[in-house]
Amino acid sequence: MSESTQPITRPRDPASRQRADSPAKPSIVRIVGIGDGIVMRIGDQEGRWGDIVRVLAGHLVKAEGFFQGERVAIEIGSRLLSADDMQQIADVLTGYNIAIWAVRTSNPETRRMAQEIGLSVEGADGNSGDGSSGDGSSGDGSSGSGGPGRIKDERARWEVHLGQRGQVAPSVKPQSEFQPPQSIADSIADRAIDPNSQATELGTLPPSQKKAVAPSPLAVFRTDADEDADADADEEDTDDQSSAEVILAPPYIYRGTLRSGQVFRHAGTIMLIGDVNPGAEVISGGDIFVWGRLRGIVHAGAMGNERSVVCAIDFEPIQLRIAGYIAMSPKAVTNEPGRWFWRRNAVEKPEVARVMGKQIVVDVWDSQWK
């Protein structure tokens, strides 16, 4: 979470005050999205099943609308479960109108139990088990768009993070939703098309993918954050070097005020409902929208996207960075006695910052903005 400040340890103590929301380890149940649907990964370390189901129910309560009508696959690892346990979690999920698509486990007992209840199972090695009849969402293997019972072993493309108050979201690595550009580049090479021409033979290809990425000659200020972000991007998307389009993670909405010392990093656009206090940092691969007062340090387009914007209702950042450009608030430059950073804005209107030409421009929002 916070990089430099050590946490305050409260030694566990039976006589200490009970807090209302005792923190359940958020890593017990991880909800990730893969190509075909949603997988709930339940760690197979310690933890009673009842507690896990409760944590899961808590997560579902918080994210009620998100999962409605979805199908999920449950990955249990090597945990041994009884039929009652299976039924318990199935009940919880059907209570939220979520269908269980498959159960993935490497424990043969658990597998048998799941099959008895009527859930389609899949072993850890990817073999599809027999889906018996019943109220499982999938029948035999021949139907359906998603390939019932088969969870492709893919990296998670996104992860739902239902953290607690004050927690910082983990940074989600951006993944490509489309075909990797390398294969497109190969097909271009096959047809021996000049990559610099804007020929529309491959009509579906966005033209930007044909251009090589060139460091902008106008990137005057390369801050440390940019270098780090670029290093990260290079490591992950090794097949993405030729793309000038930055692939972002899905947007993240954070409710609450960011206090001084908090850093909020996300590889997609961030929507903040609350204030950003001076001393807080918001670093995003995409845009940043602050529905409140923006008084901290913001960095939009941290992975190089110069088309990112920063919007806020009360726009007074200490420092504003978009991709490689940096700008300071004009209030910070004046030396008038009696001018404070947190004076009410004379212009009490939402403002938008973006890169135009070679610099960052801040405009008052109006409906003519495009």
Place this chain on the structure above:
Amino acid sequence: MAGVVLTITSGKGGVGKTTTSANLGTALAMAGQRVVMVDADLGLRNLDIVMGLESRIVYTIVDVIEGRCPLHQALIRDKRVDELYLLPASQTRDKDAVTPEQMMAVCQELQQIADYVLIDSPAGIEAGFRNAVAPATEVLIITTPEVSALRDADKVIFLLERDVGIEPRLIINRYNPRLVRRGDMLNSKDILDILSIDLLGIVPDDDNIVISTNKGRPIALEREVYISRAYHNIAQRILGYTVPLLRFQEISWLERFRRTIGL
């Protein structure tokens, strides 16, 4: 019933934690509570000086933790007020001498015998602060209406919310109504805008407070001085009563004239 452990912290140094601890402890004791004040600033102890009890210190909290004396022997009773005790810090050791667990053990013992345990935290966010906050059931943040103090208070509130889970309350110290009227100082509304926590009280900037700390006689002892009412009001609010904020009067033109000519 166990008492309340109230930690008084700020982040920034010099905003008035020790002064507030001394005066608040005195005010609570004068309101009938049994109060133990704990100085958690090991190595740079100040609470005993401000309380005027430094000549009576024999044992300190480090002696208690290391087992050289029982707890009741280290407590110093303030004779001016009923039921007010001080557990002093050590001047020769430093913050590494105690761990949060040891602090919690001591404060738990104190909780059994006292109504309020006030812990005077050192400045900063490192080990001393962690020691002071570990046993807390409630936290008070002290700040002055200055940009740097507010920044540090915000950081401390963030740490408390993240790690400890207690919602602190705020005391604004050294508030100068004249500067606020001129627009040269942040007013309380601006401060609460940033910090967004409950306001417990405002203590104005007054010479009497500074003089009294030097004498070792907390201003809350003198009820006839107007300014001590600020601390008594805060004590009443801690006890749960609703007390309106003091009205701060600008100094009169005569007083201003006198100050100008130096009388």
